[in-house]
Amino acid sequence: MSTARDAARTKATSRAEQAAQHIAQLTEAARPGARLGTKESLRTRCAVSVGTFNESLRLLQSRGLVTVRPGPGGGIFVAEQSPMVRLGNSVLALDAQETDVADAVRIRDALDPLLIEDALWHASPADIADLRERIEDMAAAATASDPVAFVHANWKLHARIAAISPNSLLRSLYDNLLDLIETHTLDVLPASDQPLADYIAERHQLHRDLVDALDARDRETALRLIHEHNTSLADPQR
Template sequence: MTDLAQRMMMDASLSRTEQAALAIGQLAEQAPHGARLGTKKELQEQCGVAKGTFNEALRILQSRGVITVRSGPGGGLFAASPTPIARLGNSILSLDAAEGDVADAVRIRDALDPLLIEDALDHSSAVDITRMRTALDVMRQSADAGDATEFVRANWELHAAIARVSPNAILKSIYLSLLDLIESHTVSVEPVGDRPLPEYIAERQQLHVDLVDALDRRDRDAALRLIHAHNTTQT
């Protein structure tokens, strides 16, 4: 019997997914930061669970920042290093990548926002505005549910919808790539400082509603003022 299989037998009251997550989590916590635990196939076989069960266990562990998963040669499961963070307005992104890389991506994204707003003012159609309002609805639902991470992801989807309006293929490609980089390395969103995160989220929600309204009525002054206020990296 493998060590992982033995670990999984410690609490029979848990589901197979929870048992696998517990066993691999303990293995990761006992390993040095960044240590390779094995390939997905190797660890799945050691746990003795189905692929879907194993992948769900990995999703749980990744969301908790316990492990990282890398593809390609030399890839597999690794014990997570201490999680870096990047500042995003009055909240922080908990990341599984180099803090500087994501912080730089956020800074560049903010610098490109006004250019995309200019394009959206000139080129957005009724269908484009509808897509933006759909993303706003998801943001509102996430805020109501108190899910800060999902709120931020819906926020990024709104900005992706705005970016897709641009006829400038280079600008659009760069911006969407930056969003992908930020999103793919974000584990969670947490409050920073004394300000309650729900209060900050409510403020950001209203700012984005006002921004889409300004785009809808082609109010250039209001849209540019709002995107300046939106800038998360300004001092």
């Protein structure tokens, strides 16, 4: 049974890679920032399922080849790979919209203490268990030396903390900010003499301690940790 499942997964991965290569060829013939088409039109052109095409997009975005823009006039565009935003002792390499992402990071940080306060009051044992699962995802990415996977796991942890809040407006605003940051991030690079692996290990431990503080309803420690988390983002642009 597992062999058949593995074979199906390998086949799906192969089709996703083939579709990604097809779209990569389109980017080579287009200028940076050019619109390649809608997700549906390109998916149809590649003749793959929605799930397979989404995996192709993930591959293309991780390689810095395309960016996806929602809304009217949106679609899939050839990436413009120059802006960067500082994130502590690392740098987010972006496909575009440096100012928008830097602003989103700062606003997100301003909202973090509000969400921590809500989590201290409202987190259930099931919520804490989910947060610990997100922490383990961060640990796995750190062990694999995959900084991009680490920051994505980090953002999923913060999204899960936000989900605890009973304030629907706060949750929606925070999720939209995270989505903007995540959509435009291509890579994570070192920003100082500190090795990126060491910085990631520190961030992992800080977030683990934060979840422990939420579990213990230790307000003083939780707010101190989220303050340390956010003051490391001083001078967010680079």
